[in-house]
Amino acid sequence: MDLSALRQKIDSLDTTLVNLLNERARVSLDVGAAKKAAASASDVQKDPDPHVYIPTREKQIYEKLKRLNKGPLNQDSLQAIFREVIVFTYLVYPSAPPRSSTHPLLRSCLHPSPCKKKSQSPTSARRAPTPTSARTTGSVIASHMFRRSGSKVYVFDAVERGRTTYGIVPFENSSYGSVVVTLDRLIDTELRIRAEAYLGVHHTLMSNSPLDAIKKVYSHPQALGQCKRYLDTHHPVAERIPVTSTSAAAELAARETGAAAICSLVCAELYGLNVREQNIEDVKSEF
Numbered sequence: 140m141d142l143s144a145l146r147q148k149i150d151s152l153d154t155t156l157v158n159l160l161n162e163r164a165r166v167s168l169d170v171g172a173a174k175k176a177a178a179s180a181s182d183v184q185k186d187p188d189p190h191v192y193i194p195t196r197e198k199q200i201y202e203k204l205k206r207l208n209k210g211p212l213n214q215d216s217l218q219a220i221f222r223e224v225i226v227f228t229y230l231v232y233p234s235a236p237p238r239s240s241t242h243p244l245l246r247s248c249l250h251p252s253p254c255k256k257k258s259q260s261p262t263s264a265r266r267a268p269t270p271t272s273a274r275t276t277g278s279v280i281a282s283h284m285f286r287r288s289g290s291k292v293y294v295f296d297a298v299e300r301g302r303t304t305y306g307i308v309p310f311e312n313s314s315y316g317s318v319v320v321t322l323d324r325l326i327d328t329e330l331r332i333r334a335e336a337y338l339g340v341h342h343t344l345m346s347n348s349p350l351d352a353i354k355k356v357y358s359h360p361q362a363l364g365q366c367k368r369y370l371d372t373h374h375p376v377a378e379r380i381p382v383t384s385t386s387a388a389a390e391l392a393a394r395e396t397g398a399a400a401i402c403s404l405v406c407a408e409l410y411g412l413n414v415r416e417q418n419i420e421d422v423k424s425e426f
């Protein structure tokens with residue numbers, strides 16, 4: 140087939156895809172409406188999980204994709220595409236279905252609880268998320284739905300005040316223990332935990348100075364802890380300076396000669412830093 144015929148074929152497939160994606164979105168909206176109807180039929184037990192985001196269902200969908208996929212797309216790519224497709228449906232939901240009062244407590248992904256504070260209006264608490272930059276961290280549900288936030292406390296505040304529908308906070312770290320600030324806040328908050336996700340932790344050392352000129356290393360205390368062996372071995376005399384977040388570390392390191400940050404790879408582009416070493420975490424993850 141010549142180039143123009145191939146492009147015609149792609150155009151035709153794109154047309155089919157657009158129609159199918161919208162058809163899928165309409166069915167997904169119908170599912171939302173059905174869940175809402177089931178929940179408001181007063182018997183919450185009929186539909187104990189009338190949320191927009193249903194992690195267990197999404198997991199089933201991704202498992203099914205794995206079985207269906209014959210390539211050439213790899214599984215991660217296909218899953219990423221579907222994740223975006225599903226998440227974009229959230230944005231066209233007229234309003235999210237009511238929350239369940241019976242969903243079991245899971246970890247990590249926060250959501251306003253049914254017994255929210257009086258000052259929160261249900262509409263603002265359930266507002267559809269706004270797409271923002273694709274270059275944000277913590278993208279579990281879909282990359283571009285995430286607003287970057289400097290601190291875990293801010294994530295709690297944002298969900299409690301209805302500025303966003305969901306928030307993701309770190310909870311526990313296999314190599315460096317519990318994330319205390321999250322645990323402390325969980326004691327007081329009326330938010331409910333909605334889902335749990337396991338994330339591989341990968342740290343990068345970045346600096347605009349050469350490796351042998353690094354005198355100080357900024358990072359969040361958790362990240363400094365997770366890279367302790369690396370730092371002890373390769374930068375034993377560099378001062379380790381804990382800061383509020385790994386992105387704050389990147390921002391500081393970008394301004395100073397002889398300073399480095401331990402942060403995620405995405406910070407290189409965001410803060411104009413050179414990547415000096417990748418995957419410096421002491422415990423290698425399988426993710």
Ligand SMILES: O=C(O)C(=O)C[C@]1(C(=O)O)C=C[C@@H](O)C=C1
Nearest residue numbers: 167170191192193194196197225
């Ligand atoms: O199956 C559901 O409960 C849906 O709401 C549909 C759907 C989807 O679009 O496939 C949408 C959101 C959920 O997180 C999971 C699945």
